[in-house]
Amino acid sequence: SAVISQKPSRDICQRGTSLTIQCQVDSQVTMMFWYRQQPGQSLTLIATANQGSEATYESGFVIDKFPISRPNLTFSTLTVSNMSPEDSSIYLCSVQGGVDEKLFFGSGTQLSVL
Amino acid sequence: KNEVEQSPQNLTAQEGEFITINCSYSVGISALHWLQQHPGGGIVSLFMLSSGKKKHGRLIATINIQEKHSSLHITASHPRDSAVYICAVRFNNDMRFGAGTRLTVKP
Numbered sequence: 001s002a003v004i005s006q007k008p009s010r011d012i013c014q015r016g017t018s019l020t021i022q023c024q025v026d027s028q029v030t031m032m033f034w035y036r037q038q039p040g041q042s043l044t045l046i047a048t049a050n051q052g053s054e055a056t057y058e059s060g061f062v063i064d065k066f067p068i069s070r071p072n073l074t075f076s077t078l079t080v081s082n083m084s085p086e087d088s089s090i091y092l093c094s095v096q097g098g099v100d101e102k103l104f105f106g107s108g109t110q111l112s113v114l
Numbered sequence: 115k116n117e118v119e120q121s122p123q124n125l126t127a128q129e130g131e132f133i134t135i136n137c138s139y140s141v142g143i144s145a146l147h148w149l150q151q152h153p154g155g156g157i158v159s160l161f162m163l164s165s166g167k168k169k170h171g172r173l174i175a176t177i178n179i180q181e182k183h184s185s186l187h188i189t190a191s192h193p194r195d196s197a198v199y200i201c202a203v204r205f206n207n208d209m210r211f212g213a214g215t216r217l218t219v220k221p
Contacts, residue, residue, distance in 0.1 A: 033209065042200055043157075043211045056207060092157065102159035103147055103202070 002027050002097050006106030013083055013113050020079045021109045023093035028073035034066070037090040037108075046091075049076050083113045117141050120201050120212035127219050133188040135215045137201030140182065148175050148186050149200040151214070157200075160186070191219045 003026040013019050023032065034046040047055040047068055055068040069077045080087050094105045119138045127133055137146070148160040161168050161175040163184060168175050172191075177184040188195055196219050201212040 042214045043202070045209045045211075048207060058208070094157075101145065101162045103149065103157075103162070104159065105157040107156045 001102075002029065002095050002104040004093060004095065004104055004106040006093055006109060008109055009107060010110035011112070013111065015084055015113060017083055018079055018081045019083065019111060020077050021091055021093075022077050023075070023106050025074045025095055027097065029095040029097055030073070031096065032070065032076045033094045033096075033103075034068060034076075034078045035092045035094065037092065039089070043092070046078070080111065083111075085113045087111065088113045117210045118201055118203055118212040120199075120215050122215060123213065124216045125218070127191050127217070129192055129219055129221050131191050131219075133191050133195070133217065133219075135186045135199050135201075135217070137184045137186070137203075137212055138182060139184075139201075139203045139210075141203070141205045141210075143179075143182075143203040143205045145204045146177055146184050147202040147204070148184075149202060151198045151200060153197075160199075188217075191217075193219045193221050195219050 005024045007022045032049045035043045036046055037043050045058050046061045046066055047057045049055045049068045049070040051070045051073050065081055067079045091109045092105055094103050096103050117140050121136045146163045150158045150160050163177040172189045174187040198214040198216050200214045203210050
């Protein structure tokens with residue numbers, strides 16, 4: 001299994017500012033995934049982050065808005081840039097691993113943009 | 115059209131009932147995950163399936179690759195099973211999620 005520490009757990013931000021979310025994994029993993037979960041909805045994959053290469057973004061998400069860093073095999077950050085109220089959401093990271101190849105999730109970051 | 119369809123959207127059951135949640139998908143996949151999300155809580159991975167059937171305690175998950183369909187069963191349901199259950203499929207390097215099934219088990 002993998003244990004993921006995600007920070008911050010929540011934040012309230014002003015329009016136009018940026019927030020960086022961190023995920024630390026207790027083991028080395030090749031791929032990390034970043035998601036958004038808007039109120040009352042299911043998960044949407046933002047991007048897949050591989051160590052040593054550019055993140056791969058899903059349709060509707062761009063690097064200028066959601067830059068991702070992946071400096072090593074245990075750590076990644078997602079920045080939500082130039083925030084607007086529409087960015088208010090829960091952001092989560094996950095990895096896949098273990099014998100059962102399950103997904104392991106961070107506890108999420110509840111972001112509110114005023 | 116959503117590539118992953120879950121049914122039902124909402125399900126209310128009495129404690130002890132047998133529960134079935136369904137997931138259908140329209141693309142060729144390499145794996146399917148069943149996830150559990152409690153209110154205000156995190157997300158827990160229940161199963162990863164690429165074929166056949168898996169069982170863990172009162173939970174059983176099956177997948178039919180030819181029919182592009184998976185089911186999650188809960189036997190002897192309990193109020194603590196109340197949660198949102200999400201089906202997720204992996205194809206190529208993409209991940210797609212169902213809308214979730216909100217399960218409420220009443221004592």
